[in-house]
Amino acid sequence: MTKMFSRILVANRGEIACRVIRTAQKMGIGTVAVYSDADAHALHVAMADEAVNIGPAPVTDSYLRADHIIAAALKTGAEAIHPGYGFLSENPGFVDAVVKAGLVFIGPSADSIRAMGLKDAAKRLMEKAGVPVVPGYHGEAQELVVLASKAREIGYPVLIKARAGGGGKGMRKVDDPHEFAEALGSARREAKSAFGDDRVLVEKYIAKPRHIEVQVFGDNHGNVVHLYERDCSLQRRHQKVIEEAPAPGITAEVRAAMTGAAVKAAHAINYSGAGTIEFIVDATEGLKPDRFWFMEMNTRLQVEHPVTEMITGLDLVEWQLRVAAGEKLPLTQKQIPLNGHAIEARLYAEDPAKSFLPAIGTLHHLAFPASVRDGSVRTETGVRAGDTISPYYDPMIAKLVVHGADRTAALTAMENALTETEIAGTTTNAPFLAALIRHEGFAAGDVDTGLIDRDLVRLTVPVAVEAGAKELAILYASGLLKRAVLGDPWTTLRGYSHNSTLAYPVVLEEAGHTVRYGVSVLGDERYAITGPETSIELRVRHEPACWHLTAKGINLRAKTVAIPNGIAVLSKGAATTFAVADPFLLAEAAGNAGDRLTAPMPGLVKSVRVAAGDVVKKGQILLVLEAMKMEHSISAPHDGKIAEIASEGSQVKEKSSLVRFEEAAAVDSTKN
Numbered sequence: 060m061t062k063m064f065s066r067i068l069v070a071n072r073g074e075i076a077c078r079v080i081r082t083a084q085k086m087g088i089g090t091v092a093v094y095s096d097a098d099a100h101a102l103h104v105a106m107a108d109e110a111v112n113i114g115p116a117p118v119t120d121s122y123l124r125a126d127h128i129i130a131a132a133l134k135t136g137a138e139a140i141h142p143g144y145g146f147l148s149e150n151p152g153f154v155d156a157v158v159k160a161g162l163v164f165i166g167p168s169a170d171s172i173r174a175m176g177l178k179d180a181a182k183r184l185m186e187k188a189g190v191p192v193v194p195g196y197h198g199e200a201q202e203l204v205v206l207a208s209k210a211r212e213i214g215y216p217v218l219i220k221a222r223a224g225g226g227g228k229g230m231r232k233v234d235d236p237h238e239f240a241e242a243l244g245s246a247r248r249e250a251k252s253a254f255g256d257d258r259v260l261v262e263k264y265i266a267k268p269r270h271i272e273v274q275v276f277g278d279n280h281g282n283v284v285h286l287y288e289r290d291c292s293l294q295r296r297h298q299k300v301i302e303e304a305p306a307p308g309i310t311a312e313v314r315a316a317m318t319g320a321a322v323k324a325a326h327a328i329n330y331s332g333a334g335t336i337e338f339i340v341d342a343t344e345g346l347k348p349d350r351f352w353f354m355e356m357n358t359r360l361q362v363e364h365p366v367t368e369m370i371t372g373l374d375l376v377e378w379q380l381r382v383a384a385g386e387k388l389p390l391t392q393k394q395i396p397l398n399g400h401a402i403e404a405r406l407y408a409e410d411p412a413k414s415f416l417p418a419i420g421t422l423h424h425l426a427f428p429a430s431v432r433d434g435s436v437r438t439e440t441g442v443r444a445g446d447t448i449s450p451y452y453d454p455m456i457a458k459l460v461v462h463g464a465d466r467t468a469a470l471t472a473m474e475n476a477l478t479e480t481e482i483a484g485t486t487t488n489a490p491f492l493a494a495l496i497r498h499e500g501f502a503a504g505d506v507d508t509g510l511i512d513r514d515l516v517r518l519t520v521p522v523a524v525e526a527g528a529k530e531l532a533i534l535y536a537s538g539l540l541k542r543a544v545l546g547d548p549w550t551t552l553r554g555y556s557h558n559s560t561l562a563y564p565v566v567l568e569e570a571g572h573t574v575r576y577g578v579s580v581l582g583d584e585r586y587a588i589t590g591p592e593t594s595i596e597l598r599v600r601h602e603p604a605c606w607h608l609t610a611k612g613i614n615l616r617a618k619t620v621a622i623p624n625g626i627a628v629l630s631k632g633a634a635t636t637f638a639v640a641d642p643f644l645l646a647e648a649a650g651n652a653g654d655r656l657t658a659p660m661p662g663l664v665k666s667v668r669v670a671a672g673d674v675v676k677k678g679q680i681l682l683v684l685e686a687m688k689m690e691h692s693i694s695a696p697h698d699g700k701i702a703e704i705a706s707e708g709s710q711v712k713e714k715s716s717l718v719r720f721e722e723a724a725a726v727d728s729t730k731n
């Protein structure tokens with residue numbers, strides 16, 4: 060007889076920590092959260108029975124500190140550790156340390172992780188086990204001449220991959236033999252700096268590739284099952300954006316071949332727990348049983364596991380806990396159902412129109428689709444309204460997961476879920492996700508990993524501000540709408556009785572200028588807005604969930620929320636924010652001309668390329684700022700002479716000065 064844990068520690072943060080805690084609670088298992096200084100008030104901390112601080116905000120000082128995490132488990136009497144994904148989840152040294160401390164690691168053995176840890180060794184192992192592997196060279200030799208001749212044997216185009224790779228780093232496509240040496244050098248340098256290991260493998264570059272992966276599960280009694288496939292072909296920079304199950308267009312024959320190979324792969328390493336076998340598929344002629352190849356195995360729970368849960372109705376975290384406690388797999392292969400179609404979209408705080416620059420900010424307003432309505436929408440998140448997206452961690456806000464009877468129904472459900480999501484305070488990729496859902500190729504199931512890049516411009520056009528949004532913001536900022544709803548007779552009366560010159564002032568900040576408007580009440584639900592150049596009459600009705608604004612050429616239904624220094628207008632899944640200035644503080648705000656560059660977000664000055672006194676040209680890179688785990692080059696907006704520049708290695712706050720120019724810019728941005 061096995062005994063279920065009475066208390067577990069979750070060695071992670073964000074949505075996945077919350078996800079694991081929820082299942083533990085459902086099963087009556089106590090939970091311990093760990094957190095960094097930056098996460099003291101995070102949702103996962105609030106949800107857990109107990110929480111332990113494991114260090115400062117940077118992950119190397121907290122979520123990657125195996126010693127602190129194990130000490131926290133021992134101190135709180137946790138019997139097992141769930142690693143979530145990322146961080147220490149695929150670190151065999153951590154697994155060894157957990158076991159040595161007398162605790163259970165909720166995941167596979169250290170040996171299984173090691174066997175799949177390096178792409179070259181894993182591929183050799185899979186070849187031996189009879190699993191199809193992408194044609195290529197996975198050997199030890201690393202000399203340029205050997206690799207170049209292997210590349211010629213494989214046939215161009217080829218893909219150079221870091222054997223220790225992850226997240227698409229150290230990967231280079233080479234189309235022509237003349238470019239091989241150069242690409243190899245740059246792949247090696249990137250691999251060295253990312254993984255401390257510059258060894259590579261070379262494989263055939265698959266044309267029109269699809270990424271299809273199989274969810275597997277093993278137990279400690281020699282059983283392995285699969286839970287069908289997921290298609291994760293919609294990627295940007297080798298990162299998944301939208302995932303779904305089943306794979307569009309898959310036949311029973313192809314599914315049998317892929318899931319069979321996946322189960323074989325898991326058996327080859329005596330796999331226990333949740334794992335994913337990733338295959339690359341040549342989709343030039345549709346899905347064929349002999350056109351898929353093993354790419355790698357992820358020896359943990361995946362970000363996209365909810366799509367599998369939606370089509371099987373199973374709880375994969377529950378399975379992980381049962382297997383780790385020594386139980387047999389809850390179901391046999393034949394008992395695992397497959398119902399309908401599920402899609403997941405990763406909602407990020409980032410700006411698609413600005414090359415997906417990670418966005419930070421406070422989530423002043425956050426509302427997800429009515430998830431429990433009919434079980435067709437599920438939201439996985441680690442944040443609440445009022446929380447801040449910090450520069451220290453992955454800026455994912457939530458995963459939206461939908462289920463439908465078929466793919467068409469799931470696509471509709473996702474489009475609805477995206478438009479029903481309300482976020483104000485930070486820029487999100489929701490409009491980009493919605494554009495993807497509507498993309499005719501995706502809708503037709505004709506997916507491949509190049510789809511997003513091919514149509515990137517079209518998919519990332521900035522959303523146009525809806526007609527009437529500004530007017531609604533002005534009306535809301537005037538305070539008159541709220542008073543009308545509250546039935547303040549004085550306001551109404553005043554509107555009728557006073558002459559029309561009595562207008563409520565509202566000042567907006569528009570593209571660096573302050574613009575004054577006046578709002579007057581014309582009658583019941585009727586208002587006039589007078590601006591510098593225009594005057595408009597409108598009608599605003601209060602509906603249960605939104606305002607309904609009508610005017611000549613305008614018919615807008617939207618919500619408004621007050622955010623610090625402004626108003627956000629929410630409609631169709633997008634938020635437009637209007638900065639409202641306090642008329643009395645305006646005088647003070649004048650100043651700060653174009654001779655200064657400020658930090659767009661908090662970060663670390665990674666390198667400084669020029670010094671005070673240097674004369675620089677427009678476009679020249681002045682310094683590199685590392686923020687949100689990415690490097691951003693800050694370049695000169697105009698020619699000039701540097702008066703002051705931030706020092707290398709310094710931490711800067713949002714809006715703090717990075718560079719000051721000696722000669723003021725020729726163009727004064729405050730003039731029209």
Ligand code: ADP
Binds near residue numbers: 225227228262263266
């Ligand atoms: P990483 O571990 O760095 O994420 P993977 O080996 O998992 O690297 O590959 C990431 C992505 O790169 C895949 O999902 C696929 O889009 C693309 N890719 C990988 N191998 C090939 C290949 N041989 N041909 C074409 N594309 C590939």
